[in-house]
Amino acid sequence: MIKKVSEIMKEQQFNPGILGIFINPFYFVRKELYKNISLLGKQIGGKVLDIGCGSKPYQKLFTNTKEYVGMEFNSPENRKRSSADIFYDSKHFPFENETFNSVIFTQVLEHIFNPDEFLSEVNRVLKKDGCILLTAPFIWDEHEQPHDYARYSSFGLKHILLKHGFKIVESYKTLEDIRVIFQIINCYIYKIIPLKNYRFRLCFYVLFISPFTILGLFLSLILPKNKDLYMDNIILAKKI
Numbered sequence: 025m026i027k028k029v030s031e032i033m034k035e036q037q038f039n040p041g042i043l044g045i046f047i048n049p050f051y052f053v054r055k056e057l058y059k060n061i062s063l064l065g066k067q068i069g070g071k072v073l074d075i076g077c078g079s080k081p082y083q084k085l086f087t088n089t090k091e092y093v094g095m096e097f098n099s100p101e102n103r104k105r106s107s108a109d110i111f112y113d114s115k116h117f118p119f120e121n122e123t124f125n126s127v128i129f130t131q132v133l134e135h136i137f138n139p140d141e142f143l144s145e146v147n148r149v150l151k152k153d154g155c156i157l158l159t160a161p162f163i164w165d166e167h168e169q170p171h172d173y174a175r176y177s178s179f180g181l182k183h184i185l186l187k188h189g190f191k192i193v194e195s196y197k198t199l200e201d202i203r204v205i206f207q208i209i210n211c212y213i214y215k216i217i218p219l220k221n222y223r224f225r226l227c228f229y230v231l232f233i234s235p236f237t238i239l240g241l242f243l244s245l246i247l248p249k250n251k252d253l254y255m256d257n258i259i260l261a262k263k264i
Contacts, residue, residue, distance in 0.1 A: 038081040045241075046234040047226055049214040052207040053255050056198035057159060060258040061085055061130065064194060067260060068157055070125025073117075073149065076132035080107045086128075093124075115141060119149045126150075128157040131256075134164075135171050143188040150263050156190060159258045162197070163204060165211050181257055190261040199255035202247045206240030207255060 036044040039058045044051050062085045069088030074080060077094030086092065095117070096108035103111065112118055127146050136142045146156060160176045176184075182192055199207060210233050219225045 034079075045237050046230050049210045049229055049233045050207070051210075051237050052199055052203045052240065053164075057130070057256060057258070058082070058085075060196050060198060061157070061159065064157055064196075064258065064260045067155055067193075068126040068128060070154075071123065072126045072128065073119070073124045075127065075129040075146075076135070077108055078106055082128075082130065086126075089126075115145075117145045117149050121148055122151045122154075123149045124151065124154060126155045126157070130157075130159040131161065133158060133160045133176065134174050135168060137171075137173050139174070139184060140188070143184065143190075147189050147263060152263060154263045155193070156261050156263070157259070158261070159256050161256050163208065163253070163255055165208070165215070176257060178257055181259060185259070185261050189264050191264050192259055192261045194260045196258045197251065197254040197256070198258065200251050200253070201249045202243045203240045204253060204255050206236050206243075209236050 032043070033047075035041075036048055038054055040048045040051050040055050044055070048054060061082050065082070065085040066088070068086045069090070071091045072086060072089045072093065074083070074092065074094045077096060080092075080094050083092055083094075093110060094106070094108045095110045095112055096102040096106045097114045098111035102108065110118060127150050129146075133139060133142075150156065158181075160181060162175055162177060164175070166172045178195065178197065182195075185192060213233055213236075217225060217228055219228055
């Protein structure tokens, strides 16, 4: 069956292919997130809690799950646009102790004003030896204002996870090369585009954003990496 345009656009939003180079201003960051979540997702299984699930774009990557529960902060906007199964008060998770085998939260931690309180709740609802999979930006512009509170280095994440009873099993940094610069350029252009019509915006992406994406792809093949300058942290950790 031929895919509908809306389905193709949704796919290109979180798992961009060649088409995404031309129509997705966040091509680099989304491509790397999807790739690494897919890689580590094989170790996520059982009953899974997805905190800040949004539209659940990564659910299909977790093939070992028995039950998948999406949870969002309780707000009119989230109730309208998210695919969450449960809504919470942003402090207390509405579950008993040790309910889940795995917990995931992607691009969420930077929006948590009190990460100690949040990670304590994650630990509480996770079973012993359960896994968490998280992603958090190191370099990114302010977004979802005013609820954008932090950026985390790899060392900061290691410290706060150990503090709350987790040991890191695997960790990755994304875009450790010139692509991180071109992704920020594309974000800048995206934010200043005055066009509200979606079709016009797509044309603008093709004309003014995709050339930077293509140039970034090319330069990343010939320029050296820089492990100190990167886009996102992606971590698989286990409850001690």
